[in-house]
Amino acid sequence: MDYYRLTPSVFNGKRILDTFYSKTKYWLIAAFSILVIVSTNCTSTYAQKYNFTHYDIEDGLIQSQVNTLSEDSENRLWIGTLGGVCRFDGSGYFTFSKASGLPNNFVYSVFNDAAGNLWVGTHSGLSRYKNGKVYNYPVPPEFKSAWVTQIVQDGKGAIWLLMDRRLFRIHGKKMIHVNITGKDESVNALTVTRQGVLHAAVYKAGVYTLQDKKWAAYLPATGVYNDIQITRMLFDRKDSRTLYLLTPKGVLVAKAGLLRQMVPSPGLGGEKKNLLFNAYCLSLEQDADNNIWVGTDKGAYYFKNGTYTHFTAENGLSDNPVTYIYKDKSDNLWLATSGSGIFKYEGDAYVTYNDINAINNPVIMGIARGKNNGIVLGTDIGLLKYSANEFKPVVKPGLERVQNLFRDSKGNVWVGSRGAWRYDGETAELIKGTERHTVLNFAEDSNGVIWMATSMGCLYYKNNVIKALENNHIFISSLLHLGNDSVLVGMQEGVTLIVNKQFVKDFKLPAVSNSSIFSMIKSRNAIIIGTDDKGLFVWDRKKNIVKNYTDRNGLKSNAVYSLAVDDNDVIWAGTGRGVNRLAINYQTMDCKVLSNQYANDLVYESNQNAILYHNNKVYIGTAKGLSVYNTKTVAAKETAPYILIKQVNLFKNGKGEKGVLTPATTGLKLNADQNHLSISFLGVYLRDPSKVSYQYRLTGLEEKFSQPVKTNAVDYPALPPGKYTFEVRAVSPEGVLSANTARFSFEIVPPFYRTTWFTILAVALVILLIIGLQNLWHHNKKQRERTIEAIKHEEKLKIRQQTAEDFHDDLGNKLTRITVLSEMLDVQIAKDKPEQQKLVEQIRQNAISLYNGTKDILWALDPKSDNLYETLKYIEELGIEQFRDIGINFKCEGVDDEFKHVKLTMEYNRNITMIFKELMNNVLKHADARLVTLKASRRNKSEMVISLSDDGKGFDCKQASKGHGLKNIKTRAARINGELMVYSIINGGTNISLHFSINTNTLS
Known part of the structure; x- marks a missing residue:
């Protein structure tokens, strides 16, 4: 019974110990009363089981005494218990407690705000949790007790809480105490309207609202309700003017300033004969259909359409106190209990009766509608009449082990057993x-x-x-x-x-010739046949079309024992593993297995032909009792799952690296050997977690999302280098895509030898290598050519040298001999023969002239003359010899030793010497000069100028350009790619300069 001492709502009112002892006494009396009631009514027992999904410590819940619930922005449910806090995502639990940083394990309230913070109210104060970090707010020293029972957020984002029945507001990292009516007030409950307006319940003062930073009375406490303790408040979702007030003794409804009881309750003015729940009220909630739920210390009460249902362990819930009731964003309704964990209410679309008779627990073998529209059940112990959720046996000796029931056109029920019986609603008769x-x-x-x-x-x-x-x-x-x-x-x-x-x-009918037939029905033009091993056959007799549907098409089992058709032409099939609903296209006989809208549908084996559709309900007999499905149930609104990436495992060289990656990692770069990833994800869909499927893709590798699959993990074993984004979305059982798409981006960096810069460098190196090889080849080729040219040049030089020597020795000797012989002949000729003497003189002069002419040829042939310096010195010698002893001064300027390094080909030096020899002859013949100057200069590294000037009488350049001599000189200049510049003034002298380039074509 310790949970009464620890339940937060019990702290509102009397002292803790008084509450504990009084509640223990009350609980013992109530338990004894229930035991007496049960013992006096055992003659008519039945167990109608409603559909709840139960989660407890064996499923992973941190502790079974649950006080509070809250849902975060990712659709996950946070659960506050007396053992800490845990988070449920539909597949597993994440827990944290005092060992993780909470000040105390007794958690009385949890709340998720709009900013993603989780607020935790404990027995020792308030904590805030976000991104794995816990911050514990310091408790003001003037407050001795620090148990936080409620946390809310108003429309402006402010966080409000109740601690030790006092109101606080969060300001930064501090809790600020706020007074509403006075210093000694006791604030017991908080609520916020849909518009974000805060309301607070003050003991003996009433309900106050915060408007424009000022507190104003919303519902004063007066009259009989002055001393009422309000532990919870709830504004009606449909009518915002209606406020529900929960007290330990019942529920009050406030509207237009007036209070009334929702139902008669002890201590709230109700008469004993009209009391509904004689229980201690702990929690209050309104579901998606605007029905009211009240959690008590004796289960929960559900108020719908003017009626109510009391949920306890007998009909599917628990007998433990229901401490908190919570509707999440997907309209799931959760009930927290003190000692039995949490329950999720799956609706009343179907119920089961699995303890019809407490002794024999019969198997339902047949179902039929009686004369008064009551339901008749056939069991191993005989017939049962079912009406208003009660079962009454039909006593008839010999009528046991019923195999089948059938209603005829007159309303009689035919019973198949050991023999055939006819039951008219009063008596049963065996057919002889x-x-x-x-x-x-x-x-x-x-x-x-x-x-x-x-x-x-x-x-x-x-x-x-x-x-x-x-x-x-x-x-x-x-x-x-x-x-x-x-x-x-x-x-x-x-x-x-x-x-x-x-x-x-x-x-x-060959299609079914090898199968045992369990059941058959007609629906429009189709005959549906259920078999023992091949599922369903749909047969159109007129068109002779037969189609087969098995577990591959969605059936829960290939053994189909019973069939029925409802008013919507939906086929109900009871199989060996539960119930299927099917829709038929009566034109094509195509059959579609409909999604299961009956959450948490149990796996029961249906019995042969034990099925009945009546009054919008389908009754199915199973091996464990009776299941009743409501065909008029409005399907819950379609909600979208929330998808998140749980974990990314990285493998390197075949081994997993623990904790390497998290989905929040941005700009992640992996090495080339870290290309094996395993990604797990989860679609949070608390309505039916096991039915969620997934679609995913890896952009950079895939373009389209995959087909929906059930597995929530994918493995990529050998990803090539590149940039990737993994995207995954969840799909609900109804086909609704998740509102978000979870993404995880990463890049696998290629090895250095596959990077762009390395490729560019490698290409550049290859190009340079090719260029280098080509240059080397070209260089070697040029080297070979130069070597060959050098050899040729050397051979030419040798030839020139040898030719010059031979020419000098041979021709010189012969010319000298001719000269000597002519002189000897001249001596021998008589003086009186002048003509002969003149002829001999001409021979001698021609020989001397020829000898002098051969000197130019011999100089040009000599390899030593292949430089500019020797060429200039040779021209200088020609000038000196040309103008000696004739009254003309000759000067040579600018001939420097640096010109020895300027090599010339034989063609250059030959043409240069002939040009200036011709110019000096013209000066001697025509200029009548007194001074002749030869000048050499270098304009730049590649251009040479050689000029010859005189102070003679000059000439007209226009007239002179027509002469053959100057034309021949210009022709020689063009042969060496040079240019001849002529400048002359009559009676002002003449200057003629030769411009030519010194380059590779000039050098020898």
């Missing part, structure tokens, strides 16, 4: 002639004839006489009236047809 038969199924034709399927053939009942068909000693399991006198017969090996009470020998 059937005592030795086990009747498995019934059918009625249009003439009112009752057909019976037995283990030994087919019987029919007409005019109070039982008859058997001829030649029909076969096991028959199912019958279906097709029209007039035609009956379709289901056997252990397919089906056959009876027409006019005769078997049709040629009738065959």
Whole structure:
């Protein structure tokens, strides 16, 4: 009983110990009363089980005494217990407690604000949790108790809380005490309207609202309600003017300033005979359909459409106190209990009765509608009448082990058992002639004839006489009236047809010939056949179309025991592993298995032909009792899951690296050997976590999302280098995509030899290598060419040298000999022969002239003359010799030793010497000069100028340009790519300069 001492709502009012002892006494009295009531009513026991999903410590809950619930922005449920806080995401739990930084494990309130903070109210103060960090707010020293029972956030984002029945507001990292009515006030409850307006309940003062930073009375405490302790407040979601007030003794409703009881309650003015719950009220909530839920120390009460349901352990909940009730954003309703964990209410779309008789717990083998529209059940112990959730046995000796029930056109219920029985609602009569038969199924034709399927053939009942068909000693399991006198017969090996009470020998339906037939029904133009191993067959007799549907198409099992059709033409199939709903296209006979809108549907084995559709409900008999489905249930609104990436495992060289990656990592770069990733994700969908599927893709590798899959992890074993973004989204069972798409971006850095810079460098190196090899080849080629040219040049030099020597020795000697011989001849010729002497003189002069001419040729042939310096010195010698002893002064300027390094080809030095020899001859012949100057200069590194000037009489340049001599000189200048510049003034002298380049073409 310790949970009463620890439950936060108990702190409102009397002292803790007084509450504990008084509640313990009250609980013991109530428990004794319940025990007496149960013992006095055991003669009519039944157990109607509602649909709850239960989560407790065996599922991973941190502690079973739960005080509070809250949902965060990612649809995860935070649970506050007396053992700390845990977070439930539909598949697992994350927990933190005092060991993680909380000041105390007793958690009384949790709240998720709009900024993503989790606020935790504990027995020792307030804590804030975000991104794995806990901040504990210091408790003001003037307050001795620090238990925080409620936390809310107003429309402006301010956080308000109740600590030790005092109101506080969060300001930065401090808690600021706020007074509403006075210093000694006791604030017991807080709530915020949809508009974000804060309301507070002050004991003996009433409800106050905060408007424009000022407190104003919203509902004063007056009259009989002056001393009421308000522990919870809730504004109606549909009518914001209606305020529900929870007290330990019941619920009050405030509207337009008036208070009234929602239901009569002890201590709130209700009379004893009208009291609804004689229990201690702990929690209050309004569900998605605006129905009110009240949690008490004796389970929970559910108020709907003027009626109520009390949920306890007997009908699916728990007998432990329901400390908190919470509706999440997906309209799931959660009930927190003190000692049994939490429960999720799955709605009243279907209920089960699995303890119809506390002693025998019968199996439901047949279901039919009686004469007064009551439901009749066939069991191993006989018949039961079901009405208003009560079961009453029909006592009839011999009527046990019921196999099947059938209602005929007159309202009689036919019972298949050891023999056939007819039940009219009052009495049961055994049909004579059937005592030795086990009747498995019934059918009625249009003439009112009752057909019976037995283990030994087919019987029919007409005019109070039982008859058997001829030649029909076969096991028959199912019958279906097709029209007039035609009956379709289901056997252990397919089906056959009876027409006019005769078997049709040629009738065959090959598709089902090897299957045992369990059930058959008609729906419009389709005949649906349930088999033992091949699921369903849909048969259109007119078009002779037969289609088969199995567990591959969505059936829960291939064994289909029972079939029914509701008013919406939905086919209900009871299988070996639960119930399926199907929709048929009656034109094509295509069949679609509908999604299961009945949450938490149990896996029960249906019994053969134990099914009934009546008054918008489907009754199905199972091996564990009766299941009742409401076909008019409004499907819950479709909600979207929230998807998040849970973990990214990184593998390197075949080994996992722990904690390497988190989904929040941005700009992540991985090495080339870290290209094996395993990514796990989760779609948070608390309505039905196991039915969530996923679609994902890895941009950079894939373009389209995958088909929906159930697995929540994907492995990428060998990703090539590149930039990637993993995207995943969740899909609800109804096909609704998650509102968000979870993303995780990363980059696998290529190895250095696959990077761009390395590629560029490698290409550059290859290009440079190619260029280098080409240059080397070209250099070697040029080197070879230069070597060959050098060899050739050297050979030419040798030839020139040898030629010059030979020419000098041979021609010089011969010319000298001619000269000497001519002189000797001149001596021998008589003086009186002047003509002969003149002829000899001419020979001698020509020989001397020829000798002098050969000197130019010999100089040009000599390799020593292949430089500019030697060329200039040779021209200087020609000038000196040309102008000696004739009264003309000759000067040479600018001939420097640096010109020795300027090599010239033989063509250059030959043409240069001939140009200036011709110019000096022209000066001697025509200039009448007194001073002739030869000057050499270098304008720059690549241009040379050699000029010859005189102070003679000059000439007209225009007239002189027509002469052949100057033209020949210019022609020689053009041969060496030079230019001849002529400047002359009559009676002012002449200057002629030769400009030519000194480059590779000039050098020898």
